[in-house]
Amino acid sequence: MSFSSTEENYIKAIFHLSEDGDENISTNDIARSVNAKAASVTDMLKKLKEKKLITYEKYQGVRLTKEGERIAKSIIRKHRLWEVFLVEKLDYSWDKIHDIAEQLEHVGSQEMIDKLDKFLGYPKLDPHGDPIPDASLNIKSQKQTLLTELSIGDKGKVVGVKDSSAKFLQYLDTVNIHLGSDIEVKDVFEFDGSVVIQIDRKPKSTISKLAAQNIFCSVK
Amino acid sequence: MSFSSTEENYIKAIFHLSEDGDENISTNDIARSVNAKAASVTDMLKKLKEKKLITYEKYQGVRLTKEGERIAKSIIRKHRLWEVFLVEKLDYSWDKIHDIAEQLEHVGSQEMIDKLDKFLGYPKLDPHGDPIPDASLNIKSQKQTLLTELSIGDKGKVVGVKDSSAKFLQYLDTVNIHLGSDIEVKDVFEFDGSVVIQIDRKPKSTISKLAAQNIFCSVK
DNA sequence: TTTTCTATTTTCACTTCACTAAAACAATTA
DNA sequence: TAATTGTTTTAGTGAAGTGAAAATAGAAAA
Numbered sequence: 039m040s041f042s043s044t045e046e047n048y049i050k051a052i053f054h055l056s057e058d059g060d061e062n063i064s065t066n067d068i069a070r071s072v073n074a075k076a077a078s079v080t081d082m083l084k085k086l087k088e089k090k091l092i093t094y095e096k097y098q099g100v101r102l103t104k105e106g107e108r109i110a111k112s113i114i115r116k117h118r119l120w121e122v123f124l125v126e127k128l129d130y131s132w133d134k135i136h137d138i139a140e141q142l143e144h145v146g147s148q149e150m151i152d153k154l155d156k157f158l159g160y161p162k163l164d165p166h167g168d169p170i171p172d173a174s175l176n177i178k179s180q181k182q183t184l185l186t187e188l189s190i191g192d193k194g195k196v197v198g199v200k201d202s203s204a205k206f207l208q209y210l211d212t213v214n215i216h217l218g219s220d221i222e223v224k225d226v227f228e229f230d231g232s233v234v235i236q237i238d239r240k241p242k243s244t245i246s247k248l249a250a251q252n253i254f255c256s257v258k
Numbered sequence: 259m260s261f262s263s264t265e266e267n268y269i270k271a272i273f274h275l276s277e278d279g280d281e282n283i284s285t286n287d288i289a290r291s292v293n294a295k296a297a298s299v300t301d302m303l304k305k306l307k308e309k310k311l312i313t314y315e316k317y318q319g320v321r322l323t324k325e326g327e328r329i330a331k332s333i334i335r336k337h338r339l340w341e342v343f344l345v346e347k348l349d350y351s352w353d354k355i356h357d358i359a360e361q362l363e364h365v366g367s368q369e370m371i372d373k374l375d376k377f378l379g380y381p382k383l384d385p386h387g388d389p390i391p392d393a394s395l396n397i398k399s400q401k402q403t404l405l406t407e408l409s410i411g412d413k414g415k416v417v418g419v420k421d422s423s424a425k426f427l428q429y430l431d432t433v434n435i436h437l438g439s440d441i442e443v444k445d446v447f448e449f450d451g452s453v454v455i456q457i458d459r460k461p462k463s464t465i466s467k468l469a470a471q472n473i474f475c476s477v478k
Numbered sequence: 479t480t481t482t483c484t485a486t487t488t489t490c491a492c493t494t495c496a497c498t499a500a501a502a503c504a505a506t507t508a
Numbered sequence: 509t510a511a512t513t514g515t516t517t518t519a520g521t522g523a524a525g526t527g528a529a530a531a532t533a534g535a536a537a538a
Contacts, residue, residue, distance in 0.1 A: 066486065
């Protein structure tokens with residue numbers, strides 16, 4: 039069976055909303071993430087239920103079925119592979135690729151995506167550090183530690199971002215934080231939670247708590 | 259201004275139908291090439307006229323405006339660049355790429371296509387030998403000679419195909435005719451127009467008139 | 479515990495886009 | 509001029525969306 043771009047967008051949204059926490063997903067939350075009104079979402083939920091991609095009872099919220107999850111992962115696989123392509127081959131910066139990948143993710147057969155995967159050298163992570171499902175849709179999510187969880191003196195590497203909005207990514211660029219950057223926590227200010235860090239042995243700098251809450255690190 | 263995939267498909271179809279001959283294009287011809295009924299075409303023609311992409315008077319057929327032509331060329335540029343990508347980077351064969359490129363051609367900004375162009379090394383021709391418009395949408399159509407126009411003894415190279423349907427391309431593959439193949443006309447049978455050729459100094463073979471009418475050659 | 483309130487969700491009536499079948503209407507040709 | 513072919517109009521469909529009104533669940537108040 040095959041699905042419209044719109045259906046795919048709903049499925050992907052539900053999947054992402056399910057990532058943290060395992061409560062049922064609400065109509066309003068979905069509406070927010072697909073940029074539509076609740077009324078439209080209700081309509082679509084009926085359709086997706088009909089197609090057995092979600093379980094859904096009126097007023098009770100929604101959750102993906104096994105099959106729905108499979109579809110979601112295959113869309114995410116496409117999305118992230120295209121993102122790698124845009125950055126590695128077309129030389130895009132990581133803050134510009136989301137919208138284009140959003141379009142590309144609805145294009146192409148399974149076969150073509152597997153060929154793309156091969157061409158890219160079977161990358162494990164996308165340009166934001168998010169894991170790419172493999173051809174059998176296995177996705178291994180490395181345990182993620184937020185920068186705010188590190189203590190003074192801890193050293194590590196930047197391995198991902200939680201917020202991958204263009205504004206945040208551009209901010210990271212200007213303060214020289216990139217995927218793979220060495221990072222050391224020099225100080226944490228109690229009163230506002232801001233963090234003094236050293237990136238790649240450059241001069242120390244300070245970032246806000248909000249920023250720190252959106253950076254994933256490995257610790258060594 | 260931006261256009262829906264459907265609108266783009268109509269514009270592209272009109273452009274291609276205008277390629278040989280400069281009469282106005284008929285509703286039925288368009289219907290055939292976009293796989294829709296004439297009634298749908300009439301609807302769309304009104305819309306495209308409204309947007310000043312075509313000139314159109316009831317019952318008088320249609321023709322692209324300068325702007326319409328510009329759009330058409332930019333779609334063709336996208337289409338052909340993606341085709342090059344599919345063949346050169348993803349290792350597709352030339353008979354499998356049309357449908358995928360058909361989807362990809364509606365994706366991506368001008369900027370991204372220019373980056374793709376750069377990444378591919380500014381190719382001049384697509385995998386079927388058709389010219390790719392450059393970034394300013396200039397398209398130089400090399401004079402095309404059909405294999406049927408060659409005489410016995412003429413030598414040349416295969417530079418393109420007129421029919422680029424999967425069936426024809428697969429046929430060419432099996433008889434070992436590829437873009438760039440050396441070709442020599444050994445004989446022509448008057449009674450049915452079939453042509454005896456030698457490809458890349460392999461053993462002689464015979465192809466039908468219909469086949470020969472769909473192969474473009476350079477002559478030396 | 480029952481009632482009331484409020485925020486969320488659903489239903490309903492209607493829009494736009496692309497499409498179709500059938501009827502009506504031009505244009506062409508015999 | 510009549511017949512045929514091609515084109516447009518009309519009326520209606522399905523997908524995706526909207527605003528407004530009605531329905532409902534869950535929390536707060538009685």
